[in-house]
Amino acid sequence: MPDSEIFRQIDEAATRDDVLDVLAEFYRARGFRSFCFVIPMVTKPDQFRLYERGMPPEWMRRYLERDYKLIDAIPAAVIRRNEVITLGELLSQLTVNDVERAFLEEFGRSGVTDGLAIPTSGLRHARGFFGVDNVAAEDLAKVDRSLMCAAAQHAHLRIDRIEEEHGAGIDGLSPREAEILNWVAAGKSNPETAMILGISEATVGTHLKRLFTKLGVHDRVSAVLAGFKLGMLR
Numbered sequence: 260m261p262d263s264e265i266f267r268q269i270d271e272a273a274t275r276d277d278v279l280d281v282l283a284e285f286y287r288a289r290g291f292r293s294f295c296f297v298i299p300m301v302t303k304p305d306q307f308r309l310y311e312r313g314m315p316p317e318w319m320r321r322y323l324e325r326d327y328k329l330i331d332a333i334p335a336a337v338i339r340r341n342e343v344i345t346l347g348e349l350l351s352q353l354t355v356n357d358v359e360r361a362f363l364e365e366f367g368r369s370g371v372t373d374g375l376a377i378p379t380s381g382l383r384h385a386r387g388f389f390g391v392d393n394v395a396a397e398d399l400a401k402v403d404r405s406l407m408c409a410a411a412q413h414a415h416l417r418i419d420r421i422e423e424e425h426g427a428g429i430d431g432l433s434p435r436e437a438e439i440l441n442w443v444a445a446g447k448s449n450p451e452t453a454m455i456l457g458i459s460e461a462t463v464g465t466h467l468k469r470l471f472t473k474l475g476v477h478d479r480v481s482a483v484l485a486g487f488k489l490g491m492l493r
Contacts, residue, residue, distance in 0.1 A: 262403075265410050269417045275310070278421070282414050283312035286391055289407075290398050291374060296415075297334040297388045298381070307334060314392070318369035332359045337376040337388040343404050346374045346392065373399055377408050379415040382423065387415045436470040437491065439463060444483045444492050 265285045272278040279296065286294055293313030307328060311319060321327070332355050337344070350363060374392035381387055389411040432440070435456075442452040449467070453460040471477060474485040486492035 262406055266413055269410070269413050272417060273421070275418050275421055278414050278417050279310055279312055282410060285410060286407075287313075289402065291391045293371070294374075294389060294391045296411075296418075297390070298415075299334065299338070299386060315370040318366075318371070321365075327362060330358050330362045332363070333376070333390070334388045337378050337390075338386045341378050343378070343408050344376050345399060346371075346376055346390065349376050375399070375402070375404065375407055377411045379408075379412045381415045382419040389415075432470060432473055432491065433466075436466050436473070439466050440470055440482060440486050440491060443467070443479050444486060 265281070268281045268285075269278055272281055283294065293311065293315075295309060295311040295314055297307050297309050299307040309328065322331075332353055333349065336349060336353055340349075350367075353359075353363070355363065371392045374390060377389040377391065379387040379389060391407060391411075438456065439452055442455060447455065449460050449463045453463045456463070467479075467482075471482060474482055476482045476485055483492065
């Protein structure tokens, strides 16, 4: 795949999985065997969504089963640095506690070798991290880092746009929840919102409880304030 072709293919990808598949093919053609894409949740910064292609299956199984995202110091460190760095350089510079150190030691035995840690920015200023892994150290010096970074950044923006087009919203707010949040912001009560949307008042209440949970709030005013802060409301 020519270098410039990756951007056209990402733009033409119809789903998040399509974007990730295109990117995986692009990276494999340049010597990388796997990558992961991490997006911290805006409403819960200590948690994040993780997508991957080609990572060691046994490692991913343990990572998910043991909820390692709670002690994985790598994503936050990459986002804080805001610069492309090799995975080896990053790990050598991390300051961690005993639990995080044990995780990193296990990660070192997972089958992942070296790679690039790439910070990205999405819509509404959401930050992300691409880890492009499993490339021989001697080959890493030959990699065009600016191109790897540009492809990751383009993919992050495309995924955000796809999710926005399909009403996924930030951190998975459903189209109906987003709609109800807009009516709450407009000052409508539950009965009024139910009448406008043609649904029951109980259904409005159920959606409202779910969006409260996703936003980490307990009342309507706080939900509206969070909506404006996160860019869900304009």
